[in-house]
Amino acid sequence: MSFVYHFSPDAMSSSKYDECIAQLTAAGAANPPGRLLHVSYGPSDALRVFDVWESEQSFASFGEVLVPILQKLGVDAGPPEVSPVHNIIRGG
Secondary structure (H helix, E strand, C coil): CCEEEEECCECCCHHHHHHHHHHHHHCCCCCCCCEEEEEEECCCCCCEEEEEECCHHHHHHHHHHHHHHHHHHCCECCCCEEEECCCCCCCC
């Protein structure tokens, strides 16, 4: 079963987000197994993140890499809103 993870982190500016992506890329985790969709959106000084994961386990594995990077950047992701996916319609 797939799950949606929605984060509204404190202090996630576009520059910190870009640095996080760069560090994930350097760690070989920019496109982690099990992530079906990633979207970052919102104002440049308060970005939010919306991810769809194929399982809770795949998200938890990615978190082992992500959380230390966020901590180094001074970003508190806080607890995500998590919901099971009812349906996904892919664009054509």
